[in-house]
Every structure is written in C-alpha cells, then in structure tokens.
Amino acid sequence: xxxxxxxxxxxxxxxxALQALLTAHIAPARALGLAVVGVEPLTMxxxxxxxxxxxxxxxxxxxxSVAALAGWALLxxxxxxxxxxxxxxxxxxxxxxLVPARADFRAIARxxxxxxxxxxxxxxxxxxxxxxxxxxxxxxxxVLVMSFTGAYAVIASGRGK
Amino acid sequence: xxxxxxxxxxxxxxxxALQALLTAHIAPARALGLAVVGVEPLTMxxxxxxxxxxxxxxxxxxxxSVAALAGWALLxxxxxxxxxxxxxxxxxxxxxxLVPARADFRAIARxxxxxxxxxxxxxxxxxxxxxxxxxxxxxxxxVLVMSFTGAYAVIASGRGK
Numbered sequence: 001x002x003x004x005x006x007x008x009x010x011x012x013x014x015x016x017a018l019q020a021l022l023t024a025h026i027a028p029a030r031a032l033g034l035a036v037v038g039v040e041p042l043t044m045x046x047x048x049x050x051x052x053x054x055x056x057x058x059x060x061x062x063x064x065s066v067a068a069l070a071g072w073a074l075l076x077x078x079x080x081x082x083x084x085x086x087x088x089x090x091x092x093x094x095x096x097x098l099v100p101a102r103a104d105f106r107a108i109a110r111x112x113x114x115x116x117x118x119x120x121x122x123x124x125x126x127x128x129x130x131x132x133x134x135x136x137x138x139x140x141x142x143v144l145v146m147s148f149t150g151a152y153a154v155i156a157s158g159r160g161k
Numbered sequence: 162x163x164x165x166x167x168x169x170x171x172x173x174x175x176x177x178a179l180q181a182l183l184t185a186h187i188a189p190a191r192a193l194g195l196a197v198v199g200v201e202p203l204t205m206x207x208x209x210x211x212x213x214x215x216x217x218x219x220x221x222x223x224x225x226s227v228a229a230l231a232g233w234a235l236l237x238x239x240x241x242x243x244x245x246x247x248x249x250x251x252x253x254x255x256x257x258x259l260v261p262a263r264a265d266f267r268a269i270a271r272x273x274x275x276x277x278x279x280x281x282x283x284x285x286x287x288x289x290x291x292x293x294x295x296x297x298x299x300x301x302x303x304v305l306v307m308s309f310t311g312a313y314a315v316i317a318s319g320r321g322k
Contacts, residue, residue, distance in 0.1 A: 025215035028223050031192040054186035060251040061229045062189050065222025089258070090221040096253045 013077040015039050021076075026069065034066050042074040042109040048101070057100035058145075063138050064095055067148035070107040071134035075152050078117070084124055085157040091131065093150040101140035107148075109136045120154060128156035174238040176200050182237075187230065195227050203235040203270040209262070218261035219306075224299050225256055228309035231268040232295035236313050239278070245285060246318040252292065254311040262301035268309075270297045281315060289317035 013021070019036045022029040033050045037043050044066050051062035072088050079086040112120070116132055123130035131153050138146040174182070180197045183190040194211045198204050205227050212223035233249050240247040273281070277293055284291035292314050299307040 021215070025213075026220055027211055027213040028193055028220050031211065032189055050188055050192065052186075052188040054182070055248060055250065059187055059189045059226070060254075061222065061226025064225045064229070064254075065220070068222045068225070087216060089216065089261075092255070092257045093221075093225075094253070094255050097251055100250075 013039070013080045018073055018077060022069070022073070028065060029069060032062055032065060034069055036073060037106075039077060041111065042070055042077065044070045044073070044107045045104060046107075047104050051105075055100060057102050058105055058140070060097055060146075063097065063101065063105065063146045064093075064148065066105065066107040067095070067109075067136040067138050067146065068093065068150055070109040070136050071148070071150045071152060074109040074111070074134055075132070075154060079154060082121070084154075086124075087155050087157065089153050089155070091151045091153050093148060095146060095148045097146050099143060099145050101138070101145040103140050105138055105140040105145060107136050107138045109134055124154065124156060130154040174200070174241045179234055179238060183230070183234070189226060190230060193223055193226060195230055197234060198267075200238060202272065203231055203238065205231045205234070205268045206265060207268075208265050212266075216261060218263050219266055219301070221258055224258065224262065224266065224307045225254075225309065227266065227268040228256070228270075228297040228299050228307065229254065229311055231270040231297050232309070232311045232313060235270040235272070235295055236293070236315060239273075240315060243282070245315075247285075248316050248318065250314050250316070252312045252314050254309060256307060256309045258307050260304060260306050262299070262306040264301050266299055266301040266306060268297050268299045270295055285315065285317060291315040 015036050033047045035045055037045050046066045051058045053059040068090055075088045120130045120132045133151050136148040176197050194208045196206055198206050207227045212219045214220040229251055236249045281291040281293045294312050297309040
C-alpha cells in the first residue's frame with residue numbers, strides 16, 4: 001500500500017477528500033491529470049493534452065481510465081458513507097467508443113438504483129463481499145464519446161485475497 | 162496530428178520504429194512507461210511503479226491501456242506490412258480482470274487467423290474500411306491477470322471522418 005491518507009480515515013468523502021485519495025494512491029491519475037470535479041453526480045475530468053493519441057484525439061486507454069476511476073470513486077464514496085471499510089476493485093467491463101474526443105473530456109458515473117444499493121448492502125452484511133455494476137458516460141463538448149459499464153467487487157477489509 | 166515520425170514513413174515497423182511511434186504520438190504511453198519489447202508476437206511491457214493503484218497493484222486503466230495499445234500496434238504493423246495507409250481505432254472492448262498484478266506486467270496481442278486477415282484485406286479493398294477483433298493477454302510473473310478483446314476499425318487514409 002503506498003503512502004498518503006487511508007480511505008477509512010476520511011468521512012465523509014467530499015470532492016477534496018476524493019481528489020486527495022486519487023493523488024496519493026493512484027499513480028496514473030496524477031500522470032494523466034484525472035481530477036474529481038463533483039460528487040453528486042460523481043464527475044471527473046481529464047485534459048486532452050496529457051492523453052493525446054496518434055490521431056490528435058484522446059487515447060482510448062485514457063477514456064477508459066477516467067471512466068473506470070469514476071465508477072470506483074462512486075462506490076468507494078458510497079462504502080465510506082455507509083461506514084463500511086472495503087476495497088473496491090474492477091472485475092470486468094464493456095466499453096464502446098462512439099466518436100473521437102478532440103478536447104478535454106468528462107466522465108459522469110450513474111448512481112445505482114435503490115434496489116441495486118440494497119442488494120449490495122445485503123451481500124456485504126451476509127458475506128463481507130458484494131458485486132455491482134456501475135455505468136459511466138464519457139463526454140466531450142456535450143457529446144457522448146464513450147460508454148462504459150464495469151462490474152466492481154466490493155470486499156470488506158480483512159476479507160480480501 | 163502531433164509532431165514526430167508519420168506512420169506511413171516507416172516501412173517496416175520493427176520494434177524500434179513502433180516504439181518511436183508510440184513515444185512520438187501517444188502521450189499516455191510515455192507517462193505510463195508503456196514499451197514495445199517484441200513484434201512477433203507483439204509484446205508490450207509496463208512498470209508497476211508508474212501504474213500503482215490504492216491496493217498496491219496495477220491500476221485497471223493501465224492494464225487496459227497496455228492491452229488496447231498492443232492490439233493497436235499489431236494492426237498498425239500489419240497495415241504497414243501490407244502497404245495500406247490507414248488509421249486504426251478501437252471501437253469497443255470487453256475486459257476481465259482476473260487477479261491483481263503486483264509487479265511489472267506484459268501484454269501479448271494474438272495474431273489474427275489467416276481467414277480473419279483475408280477478410281480484413283477484402284473489406285479494405287472493397288470499401289476502404291474494415292473491422293476486426295484482436296485478443297490480448299496481460300500477464301504478471303507468468304500469471305494471466307487480464308484478458309482483453311477489442312474490435313478495431315481500420316480506415317484507409319482519406320476516408321476517415
């Protein structure tokens with residue numbers, strides 16, 4: 001575990017606390033300039049310059065990174081709000097790249113439905129492990145450029161591999 | 162289009178030429194330390210340090226980035242070998258993260274079957290556009306940590322959007 005503030009020390013996770021977590025713990029978030037700009041809805045932005053590809057648009061891996069991180073941040077924030085000490089890890093994903101992003105881009109993670117949150121709570125209470133899907137839209141100048149759905153594992157601390 | 166050597170100037174694309182392309186044109190490849198180490202099979206590596214997440218393992222977005230880039234590099238190299246001036250762009254993907262990568266990691270892109278290559282050649286000859294899937298395995302210390310399948314568009318130069 002790298003240095004910096006621990007996730008469980010930080011109640012509640014507002015924008016600044018979440019950004020501090022990313023800066024301390026996620027090296028590529030620093031390198032690619034990925035930043036949290038809002039938490040309701042969970043919104044992250046990325047600069048085009050640090051993420052350019054050979055076509056002068058955003059690299060697919062960078063669009064994916066900001067989407068995967070937005071989903072992770074949404075779930076991590078939810079666990080902290082529920083006072084559950086967890087690790088959140090991406091297990092699988094599907095992604096579609098719709099049009100090139102030719103300027104800075106923005107990822108918005110969709111809040112899970114109440115039924116989905118309740119199911120996750122029940123799974124965590126019963127076994128200390130849960131799994132849920134989060135969808136994230138990445139847009140550029142108000143145009144949807146990429147859609148992402150990730151299945152995340154949520155594992156109560158001490159129960160992970 | 163950023164500066165640096167153009168793809169079509171570089172026949173054939175050996176390891177050094179491919180690495181020069183990435184360094185010149187793909188900003189995140191530089192930031193994350195993604196490097197080509199072989200072309201048959203197309204193999205890229207990434208250092209753990211530049212790609213750490215909150216759990217002390219490799220960030221999912223970095224595993225994805227090296228896989229997506231390995232698939233792109235394989236197809237770009239094939240197009241250059243066929244003397245086809247193209248743009249290659251990722252359209253969609255599925256990814257599964259199997260176990261955490263706790264050391265430097267390596268992506269190997271699988272060569273398409275001959276039938277798949279011939280189909281792509283026919284599509285390009287007929288319409289200047291094609292599409293094909295490439296699978297990439299990412300491993301760490303000989304253990305498969307992530308599997309990726311990407312559908313890439315291949316568009317003859319001058320025909321893109």
